[in-house]
Amino acid sequence: MNNLAILPIILPLLASVIVAFIPSKLNIVRKLSQALMVIFLIIVGYIAWLVYHNGVIVTQGGGWDAPFGISIVADYLSILLVLTTYIIATAAVFYAPHSLSDQQEKFYFYTFYFLLISGVSGAFLTGDLFNLFVFFEVLLMASYGLIVLGNGKAQLRESLKYVLVNLFSSMLFVTTIAFIYSLVGTVNMAHIAERVEAIPAEQQGIITGIGVLLFFVFAVKAAIFPLYYWLPNSYVVPNPVISALFGALLTKIGIYSIFRVYTLIFVHDTAFTHQQLFIWLAIFTMLFGVIGALSTNNVKLIVTYNIIPAIGFILMGIGLYSEDGLAGSVYYLMHDMVVKAALFFLIGALVVAAGTKDLSKMSGVIQRFPLLGWLFFLGTIVLAGVPPFSGFIGKLLLLRGALSQEYFLLTIVALLSSLLILLSMIRIFIRGFWGEKMEGMTNDNRKVHALTIPAVFLLAISIFLGVGAEYVLPYVDTISTYLLDRTEYISAVLKG
Amino acid sequence: MQDQLEQFGEQMLNVVLIICFVTLTISVLLLLIRTFKGPSNADRAVAIDTIGVNMMAITGLVAIQLVTDKLNDVVLLIGILLFIGTIAIAKFIEKGVIIEQNNH
Amino acid sequence: MKQSNDLILRTTTQIIAFMLLGFSVYLFFAGHNAPGGGFIGGLMTSAAIILMYMTYGFEKIEKIIPINFRTLTVTGLLIAVLAGMGSMLFGASFLSHADGYYHLPLIGEKHLATALIFDLGVYLVVVGITLTIILSIATDSEDESNQNVGV
Numbered sequence: 001m002n003n004l005a006i007l008p009i010i011l012p013l014l015a016s017v018i019v020a021f022i023p024s025k026l027n028i029v030r031k032l033s034q035a036l037m038v039i040f041l042i043i044v045g046y047i048a049w050l051v052y053h054n055g056v057i058v059t060q061g062g063g064w065d066a067p068f069g070i071s072i073v074a075d076y077l078s079i080l081l082v083l084t085t086y087i088i089a090t091a092a093v094f095y096a097p098h099s100l101s102d103q104q105e106k107f108y109f110y111t112f113y114f115l116l117i118s119g120v121s122g123a124f125l126t127g128d129l130f131n132l133f134v135f136f137e138v139l140l141m142a143s144y145g146l147i148v149l150g151n152g153k154a155q156l157r158e159s160l161k162y163v164l165v166n167l168f169s170s171m172l173f174v175t176t177i178a179f180i181y182s183l184v185g186t187v188n189m190a191h192i193a194e195r196v197e198a199i200p201a202e203q204q205g206i207i208t209g210i211g212v213l214l215f216f217v218f219a220v221k222a223a224i225f226p227l228y229y230w231l232p233n234s235y236v237v238p239n240p241v242i243s244a245l246f247g248a249l250l251t252k253i254g255i256y257s258i259f260r261v262y263t264l265i266f267v268h269d270t271a272f273t274h275q276q277l278f279i280w281l282a283i284f285t286m287l288f289g290v291i292g293a294l295s296t297n298n299v300k301l302i303v304t305y306n307i308i309p310a311i312g313f314i315l316m317g318i319g320l321y322s323e324d325g326l327a328g329s330v331y332y333l334m335h336d337m338v339v340k341a342a343l344f345f346l347i348g349a350l351v352v353a354a355g356t357k358d359l360s361k362m363s364g365v366i367q368r369f370p371l372l373g374w375l376f377f378l379g380t381i382v383l384a385g386v387p388p389f390s391g392f393i394g395k396l397l398l399l400r401g402a403l404s405q406e407y408f409l410l411t412i413v414a415l416l417s418s419l420l421i422l423l424s425m426i427r428i429f430i431r432g433f434w435g436e437k438m439e440g441m442t443n444d445n446r447k448v449h450a451l452t453i454p455a456v457f458l459l460a461i462s463i464f465l466g467v468g469a470e471y472v473l474p475y476v477d478t479i480s481t482y483l484l485d486r487t488e489y490i491s492a493v494l495k496g
Numbered sequence: 497m498q499d500q501l502e503q504f505g506e507q508m509l510n511v512v513l514i515i516c517f518v519t520l521t522i523s524v525l526l527l528l529i530r531t532f533k534g535p536s537n538a539d540r541a542v543a544i545d546t547i548g549v550n551m552m553a554i555t556g557l558v559a560i561q562l563v564t565d566k567l568n569d570v571v572l573l574i575g576i577l578l579f580i581g582t583i584a585i586a587k588f589i590e591k592g593v594i595i596e597q598n599n600h
Numbered sequence: 601m602k603q604s605n606d607l608i609l610r611t612t613t614q615i616i617a618f619m620l621l622g623f624s625v626y627l628f629f630a631g632h633n634a635p636g637g638g639f640i641g642g643l644m645t646s647a648a649i650i651l652m653y654m655t656y657g658f659e660k661i662e663k664i665i666p667i668n669f670r671t672l673t674v675t676g677l678l679i680a681v682l683a684g685m686g687s688m689l690f691g692a693s694f695l696s697h698a699d700g701y702y703h704l705p706l707i708g709e710k711h712l713a714t715a716l717i718f719d720l721g722v723y724l725v726v727v728g729i730t731l732t733i734i735l736s737i738a739t740d741s742e743d744e745s746n747q748n749v750g751v
Contacts, residue, residue, distance in 0.1 A: 002693075003688050003693055003694055006693075010681065010684070010685060010694065013681055014682075014685070017674055017677045017678045017681060018678075020670075020674040020677070021671070021674055059693055059694065060693055061693060061694055061695050062693065062694070062695040062696050062697070063692055063693050063696040566634060567635075569634075569636065570635065572623065573640070573644070576620060576623070576644070576647060577647065579616070580647050580650065580651055580654075583651070583654060584654060587654060594654060594738055595650075595653045595654055595657070595658055595735070595738040596658065597657060597658050597659060
């Protein structure tokens, strides 16, 4: 029995319990969390290395075999995203002590943080639809705790909306799982995929209906076009480190679930679901998200709105459902997680440095903090996809896929929205960093530098993804062929 | 003769069960009206308590219908929770606070 | 606040609280293959403790049960996680459990399972969480230390 696949879930769970014993001994808790996180990162890196060399690792929980027990599947896609999660989380744990107040840290920040990591890894790794729901709940519980951390008035107001939206979508999720169970009699994803194939063609309308219902659930979590209304405000209110974790991880769980479900289970009617529904929603998501980013002067809100078009890009690749499209999506997903976290960290540092969130009151920050300024510029062009950085490679793959399938409108919108992303972000750079040196900048240089360093780590990884694309692309291509050919996943889970 | 008697007994039990279920349901509905309308909070408390008693009765009837003794614990459980709930409401009406700092 | 006479409540609590605690132990052990288990057993225990809180007031019970319920929750979680991980030491997969029939002195042949340890963790978590929630709602005095966490 191979227990490796479950380690990324239980190690943070154990860590969260340990740090909950001594919430007020901050020095110990900080050092302990940082040390544990680095060790976990190394362990997860080792597991990822094993998966790439020896193939998919499956752990059957409790020793019950696949369709009956709960399978934890570390395959090429999920372990890659878990590794990315751990990289971001490691940066965040070094950022947190400088960004949060002591009071906030004492209020079980590290417990919630480790629980969030555990839930996110679980959602990535699980091979069971009901278990996916359970891990959604785990990470949502942790996020409820994190979003109100600090107890501000705006936070309480927004967290109420956040909780209500998520409760509603969770309820719908369980209902959908019940539908699936009544139809095919199993909740194991590989088993569902096998059984769905056996359903005769004239009855497949109901499968499509359930698929769209499930897509709705995940679309709420992933913030896809008509359902993103809850996202910007609730991601803006908490502390930058929490926003970074949310922006980099939570919406990506939603889009990953769409990825998993729509490449494994619901692939019988791609002409409707993938090529019409997803493509159109991707177009609208890209457009409206970026319009939101242009409409505000709150620097944090600008970055938050930029989460939405990125989701559009990833959805576009799933909609194309071709080798190029899926490879582009995987690449873009990875790139976006890293660079969004880095940008949230930098925005947190910028807000501390300038002492305000309002862009119109900011100017000339670069004169005092040149490192912060140039890092932000780097982050901006990485995000917008200027060659040779990682955003460019992902978009190149996606656009190549779109053009080869002759989606001209999609291509135009994608290009336009990347241009507008660049505009929205460079606006912060031009108006906030350039110009006259402003009044009221902070004197706490050390704090700003401490806040910048974790972002340097993330940006370095992001640049490696782009410049070192030669080494990364073969893996991504492996993933996309693996996703298109479902047999390896199914046989690994059911016969492993 | 024996068979016929048993059959008759089963049929009668079914009829009685259905009658009981319907009666209890109507009773719960009436109590709900009292809970919403109830001129005073004490009325509401009594109505909620009685709804709980009806729930215990319904659980017992379900146990009879399913021919199982697994639900006996559930009846006891509902009774206990009901008792604590009623005490809490009573204390709230009487004193305005459920758990006092110091009760001499 | 005026002095009130709650003799009936006090007298019944003395009996009923112990009945509840006994019932909760019964439910906890019944959970193996009948309705019950750590969750509902924990709920019953916290019901008994809350009944005592309602009767005797906050200060007295805090003196009698000097347990920090948050620590209790965390301890329960630790037990549950370790019970799951314990199987990994023996090379079995996560959350695997063993069971067997043993002859114990005084109570005779019994069916013992390691799942009970996991259930004990659940029991402690439920007791801790329920009491933390109810007590923090019930006793919202002004001088609470978690009231003013800075933004």
